[in-house]
Amino acid sequence: MERIDVKNMNIIELENLAKKIRERILDVVSRKGGHLSSTLGAVELIIGMHYVFDVEKDPFIFDVSHQAYAHKLLTGRWEEFETLRQFGGISGYTRPSESKYDYFSAGHSSTSISVAVGVAKAIKLKNEDRIPVVLIGDGAMSAGMVYEALNELGDLKLPVVIILNDNEMSIGRPIGAISKYLTKLKAGRVYQNFKERFKKLLDKAPSDVKYAAKKFEELFSVNGVFFEEMGLEYIGPIDGHNLEEIIEVLKVAKELKKPVIVHAKTIKGKGYKQAEGYYEHWHGVSPxxxxxxxxxxxxxxxxxxxxxxxxxxxxxxxxxxxxxxAAMPSGTGMKELMKEFPERFWDVGIAEQHAVTSMAPLAKEGFIPFVAIYSTFLQRGYDQIIHDVCLDNYPVRFAIDRAGIVGADGETHQGVFDVGYLRILPNITLFAPRDFESLKKAVEFAYKFDKGPIAFRYPRGAFSLEDEIFEAKDYELGKGEVLIDSKDIMLIAYGNGVGKAYEVYNILKDEFDIGLVDLRFVKPFDKELLKNLKAKKWYVISDNAKEGGIAEMLSEFANKENLNVKIESFEYPDKFIPHGDVKSVERLLRVDVDSIVKKIKEDNG
Ligand SMILES: Cc1ncc(C[n+]2csc(CCOP(=O)(O)OP(=O)(O)O)c2C)c(N)n1
Ligand SMILES: CC(=O)[C@@H](O)[C@H](O)COP(=O)(O)O
Ligand SMILES: [Mg+2]
Structure with a gap:
């Protein structure tokens, strides 16, 4: 299907289009799952962007890009939308590799204004007639990157239009002073009209009235002062579902040729009554x-x-x-703790760097801090882990959720790098449970461990290994476990890899002398156990990137110790891993059970 050209449509036609887009989104997401309430709430804003700006040349930059389904539908992906987030289908996020109308990839939040500043610099250097337009949510405004970008933008004064889609929600409740400030701006509209009338009066008034009026303005003008002080123009708040108003304001914003914030109020979930105004549940849904x-x-x-x-x-x-x-209270399970102990458990908003650093002094002061963040988002807090936690060896406990392949979110969200990026850090201890029971033991072990930073990882959803197949033993620092011994082939597995290795073992056990080791710790790992293994063919199975991963670590060790073993890795290859159900994606990467079995048979047949 061709791109839908909205530029020649009248308001009634645009409103009908908005309705059709919502129906399409609801129909597909209800059957396939995906992000729902953010994207329903952004339909008119996206139509407005397409009406006022030129998607053929102006960079359309979506923050996180989970709200950009309407943009996908307008840019030739109406039919393909049926395959949303399915293996081999279109992505749930903007991807330049998917469409020339997707200017930039996103999935992690709060990058959009930096992207806009970068492209605005390029446009100026190339002396082109284009203007970047950003769509960013209020939740994304809690992250530091936004202010780094605004700081430069307000100084350079490059033309950029930033539409702030304010639905007064992140995934959950919005967090912090900025969010409160944006809410206050609700009152601003009334004041703006007043200000206009007041200005006319002032021009004719004596100077003491001017003085009083100025004071009045200082006292009550909450309207965009913050952004204006940062050097940006501020327009709003406008009704982000009123197409006429959106178009009128965006036209003005575009003509200003300056950095402008257009503050639009929207309803998250707009158009689907069950979802309108609800926190969390309708943000991302299964069918x-x-x-x-x-x-x-x-x-x-x-x-x-x-x-x-x-x-x-x-x-x-x-x-x-x-x-x-950091903005994932339900996603990480911290919500229950925040509810029962609001004084001891915090949601800091999308602010992973701050989350990590702020826990180090709590450790220093004798508390026992747990940082619960998804593997992919912990990447944001990497320098903080190194500089603020590991350097002075503070016992901060990292509970790394969504480790491994996460499924439908795909490239931007795969939790596959943490083993590699953490393993190289001094002072940190790394380990991983293999099933629910051992996860409980892992939490206990991390709680008692006070020698330095410690991190354990676990997958999205269930483990591939069921409980009670192997008894969950207490963790001992740096100790692995031989689950099934052998003299020939050894599957060396870590974390959720143990379940997959056990499936492989069950298929091959009658044909080969094959065993299974659960490494349990990657740092420090169990050198004695490995040295004493009689089996000299090691197949490493774990749900992390191969580069910097476990087989690499074991090869280095084996070489150093002259162990004379052959090591093969079934970790993930050196590429960004696409979206889709875990089984299909692993099959594609040839690290699914069947592929592993086939390879072992070929090697040992
Ligand atoms: C760095 C990072 N941390 C956390 C997330 C998870 N996340 C995705 S969307 C979202 C909420 C964003 O809220 P907002 O920007 O207001 O958009 P809305 O969904 O309300 O439209 C969060 C926390 C993320 N994508 N990136
Ligand atoms: C857009 C975003 O980053 C989140 O909404 C993410 O998709 C949540 O993932 P889970 O479904 O694994 O919590
Ligand atoms: Mg929001």
Missing amino acids: FNIKTGEPLKKSTLNATKVFSKKLLELAREDKKIVGVT
């Missing part, structure tokens, strides 16, 4: 019944719930336990 809003599948036990429950148990017993999440 559901449109009529009732009920999910089609009942939720089952997952690693996040097990982590959350165990930490809550410990927190009830020990007041020194504190914790933080």
